[in-house]
Amino acid sequence: MGLFDKFRKGLEKSRTGLWGRLGGWIQGGKIDDTVYDEMEEALLAADVGFDTAIWLVEQVRRAQRQNRVTDPKELPRLLMDAMVDALSGPDPQMHFAESGPTLMLVVGVNGVGKTTSIAKLAHYYQQQGKKVILAAGDTFRAAAIEQLTEWGGRIGCDVVRHSQGADPAAVVFDAISAARSRNADLILCDTAGRLHNKANLMNELAKIHKVAERELPGSPHEVLLVLDAVTGQNALSQAKVFQEVVNVSGIVVTKLDGTAKGGVVLPIVRERQIAVKWVGLGEQMDDLEPFDARAFAQAICSYADEAE
Amino acid sequence: MFEGLSSSLQKALGKLRSKGKLTEEDVQAAMREVRLALLAADVNVKVVKQFVDRVRERAVGQDVQKSLTPGQQVVKIVHEELTELMGGSAARLNMAPKPPTVVMLVGLQGAGKTTTAAKLALSFRKHDHRPLLVAADVYRPAAITQLQVLGKQIDIPVFEMGTSVDPVRIAQQGIAEATRLGADVVIVDTAGRLHIDEQLMDELSRMQQAVTPNEVLLVVDAMTGQDAVHVAETFHEQLSITGVILTKLDGDTRGGAALTVRAVTGCPIKFTGMGEKIEPLEVFHPDRLASRILGMGDVLGLIEKA
Ligand SMILES: Nc1nc2c(ncn2[C@@H]2O[C@H](COP(=O)(O)OP(=O)(O)OP(=O)(O)O)[C@@H](O)[C@H]2O)c(=O)[nH]1
Ligand SMILES: Nc1nc2c(ncn2[C@@H]2O[C@H](COP(=O)(O)OP(=O)(O)OP(=O)(O)O)[C@@H](O)[C@H]2O)c(=O)[nH]1
Ligand SMILES: [Mg+2]
Ligand SMILES: [Mg+2]
Numbered sequence: 001m002g003l004f005d006k007f008r009k010g011l012e013k014s015r016t017g018l019w020g021r022l023g024g025w026i027q028g029g030k031i032d033d034t035v036y037d038e039m040e041e042a043l044l045a046a047d048v049g050f051d052t053a054i055w056l057v058e059q060v061r062r063a064q065r066q067n068r069v070t071d072p073k074e075l076p077r078l079l080m081d082a083m084v085d086a087l088s089g090p091d092p093q094m095h096f097a098e099s100g101p102t103l104m105l106v107v108g109v110n111g112v113g114k115t116t117s118i119a120k121l122a123h124y125y126q127q128q129g130k131k132v133i134l135a136a137g138d139t140f141r142a143a144a145i146e147q148l149t150e151w152g153g154r155i156g157c158d159v160v161r162h163s164q165g166a167d168p169a170a171v172v173f174d175a176i177s178a179a180r181s182r183n184a185d186l187i188l189c190d191t192a193g194r195l196h197n198k199a200n201l202m203n204e205l206a207k208i209h210k211v212a213e214r215e216l217p218g219s220p221h222e223v224l225l226v227l228d229a230v231t232g233q234n235a236l237s238q239a240k241v242f243q244e245v246v247n248v249s250g251i252v253v254t255k256l257d258g259t260a261k262g263g264v265v266l267p268i269v270r271e272r273q274i275a276v277k278w279v280g281l282g283e284q285m286d287d288l289e290p291f292d293a294r295a296f297a298q299a300i301c302s303y304a305d306e307a308e
Numbered sequence: 309m310f311e312g313l314s315s316s317l318q319k320a321l322g323k324l325r326s327k328g329k330l331t332e333e334d335v336q337a338a339m340r341e342v343r344l345a346l347l348a349a350d351v352n353v354k355v356v357k358q359f360v361d362r363v364r365e366r367a368v369g370q371d372v373q374k375s376l377t378p379g380q381q382v383v384k385i386v387h388e389e390l391t392e393l394m395g396g397s398a399a400r401l402n403m404a405p406k407p408p409t410v411v412m413l414v415g416l417q418g419a420g421k422t423t424t425a426a427k428l429a430l431s432f433r434k435h436d437h438r439p440l441l442v443a444a445d446v447y448r449p450a451a452i453t454q455l456q457v458l459g460k461q462i463d464i465p466v467f468e469m470g471t472s473v474d475p476v477r478i479a480q481q482g483i484a485e486a487t488r489l490g491a492d493v494v495i496v497d498t499a500g501r502l503h504i505d506e507q508l509m510d511e512l513s514r515m516q517q518a519v520t521p522n523e524v525l526l527v528v529d530a531m532t533g534q535d536a537v538h539v540a541e542t543f544h545e546q547l548s549i550t551g552v553i554l555t556k557l558d559g560d561t562r563g564g565a566a567l568t569v570r571a572v573t574g575c576p577i578k579f580t581g582m583g584e585k586i587e588p589l590e591v592f593h594p595d596r597l598a599s600r601i602l603g604m605g606d607v608l609g610l611i612e613k614a
Contacts (some may be wrong), residue, residue: 044353047533050344110556110584111418111529141584142461143454150449164457193584195559230416232350232533234561255417258502260535283417283447 046263083297090275095221101179103187103219108226110193113254119151120288130185135175136161137168138192169211196241229262239268254280335367349564349601390598395576402522407492415527417500420555425497426458431588440491442482443468444475445499503542532565540569555581
């Protein structure tokens with residue numbers, strides 16, 4: 001099942017949502033302020049946030065005037081185009097080392113799906129023939145190391161680990177030497193979940209980043225910020241602080257197999273110019289897909305499709 | 309963001325300062341700011357709408373208390389209504405007339421159930437109970453080990469049966485084990501699940517029928533956005549939850565999901581989680597969260613002084 005279908009499946013089960021009500025304004029017959037108010041409200045109900053909701057509605061209004069659109073059935077399409085536009089700015093490519101191992105750091109607040117996303121990425125790249133090493137850089141949370149180790153076993157890749165309470169930077173250091181001696185292509189570094197408002201934990205992350213930079217010049221080649229699709233406006237603050245501390249190069253949006261639409265990604269991409277690179281669609285290792293702006297927008301606006 | 313809204317709120321309300329009576333337009337302007345504050349805090353749009361309507365009704369035409377400016381009066385009404393919506397005073401846990409008391413923790417993936425299970429056990433022990441933790445998450449890699457590690461940290465027994473047994477049976481056996489150990493509280497940690505996952509939701513229903521828990525607590529991440537309404541609605545429909553625990557309030561989220569969940573389920577928020585360290589849970593204070601949701605702690609401070 002593709003992203004679109006999974007998304008749709010989630011949506012079908014959540015008709016009580018405002019998105020479900022959008023059907024209302026495309027049947028109304030006339031394009032007026034009420035229609036745009038409904039659109040704004042629907043966007044707010046998808047976690048798009050006030051500023052971006054207003055902005056998107058303005059984009060649609062402008063496109064409608066410019067193209068002399070009179071049929072409200074066209075509006076969802078215009079809205080979708082505006083979303084795709086907003087999401088397509090930054091470069092969605094993954095970056096790799098020109099030679100030697102590539103190192104990716106995976107960061108985010110607690111429980112968003114970092115460790116699981118690492119397992120999915122490891123599986124994805126192993127399938128492409130790359131040799132992957134996992135670095136158990138969460139030395140803090142209870143059984144975080146065991147969790148990653150179990151994933152490593154399932155996927156069939158090595159896990160570099162220290163004991164609980166060890167310095168995570170030292171784990172990364174060891175993973176780099178292990179990757180060199182074992183000729184690995186890719187090091188995926190797990191990190192402990194941390195709230196961005198905790199300065200000491202953010203400093204620790206900066207230190208991990210610095211060690212990677214020093215021990216493997218050119219790295220980290222990717223710093224992926226994991227965001228839970230169910231998160232509301234706080235994700236903006238997460239993106240801002242993580243970007244400042246470790247220079248985030250891409251976003252993974254997880255748990256899109258639920259009913260949450262991950263709409264907060266829109267203001268993040270728009271304001272911070274960080275590309276969404278992957279979406280997580282379940283708890284298994286193959287529940288990961290490259291981000292597709294159109295599918296994402298289309299899934300959110302699936303009513304548009306149904307109206308055809 | 310916090311300070312920004314707080315000051316814009318003050319500014320909007322400040323305009324009302326010189327008035328002796330609040331007119332419709334005065335209140336309209338203030339309500340716009342309140343609406344924005346609630347939306348920025350992730351309170352559900354529908355809930356925001358209803359809420360703002362109610363406050364408007366109360367505020368318009370009301371004579372202003374001598375000690376307050378009209379603006380402060382509106383803030384006071386908003387704060388009162390928010391506090392009321394979140395359940396007024398703190399709620400208590402239902403205890404079994406005949407032990408053991410059984411508590412099931414349920415919720416979405418990563419919400420903080422396992423961590424909260426340990427914290428809750430510690431809270432019970434503080435009140436001279438003898439809790440037992442039951443590891444009924446057989447899906448997430450190392451979920452059982454996680455609970456065991458936490459149990460060991462705080463010296464509370466953990467019952468597990470591995471990962472190839474039906475979680476319903478684990479919960480049942482957990483109660484038998486509690487009786488054997490002389491534990492009077494059983495806390496069941498369940499796997500995270502999506503509210504639309506029929507199979508896993510059904511597993512919870514079966515567990516509930518099998519162990520007739522005294523409390524089914526929905527663990528909700530305070531950072532949750534608008535979807536909190538679906539999540540709470542569905543969990544409540546299927547399990548008749550008895551309360552909510554709000555986690556990760558040590559972050560800078562304003563926690564509007566709490567208001568949504570409360571409004572949708574009518575269930576009280578019983579505790580809050582404030583960190584990763586295993587410490588007893590904090591009792592929920594509706595008034596404090598009300599200030600936080602509005603991002604206007606300092607405004608309230610001013611009113612209290614008035
Ligand atoms: N439904 C669904 N669940 C997911 C997805 N990604 C992760 N999860 C689940 O979310 C929970 C948390 O995932 P983890 O990978 O442990 O999250 P984390 O960010 O590493 O958590 P911490 O290390 O504790 O901060 C687990 O139960 C995962 O199975 C997803 O895309 N969809
Ligand atoms: N900062 C903070 N982190 C918390 C809090 N409660 C839990 N966490 C963290 O959130 C992450 C997820 O917590 P868990 O207890 O594993 O969540 P869960 O609901 O059991 O997750 P699943 O079993 O995968 O569904 C972990 O990193 C915890 O340390 C809290 O109140 N504050
Ligand atoms: Mg992790
Ligand atoms: Mg758990």
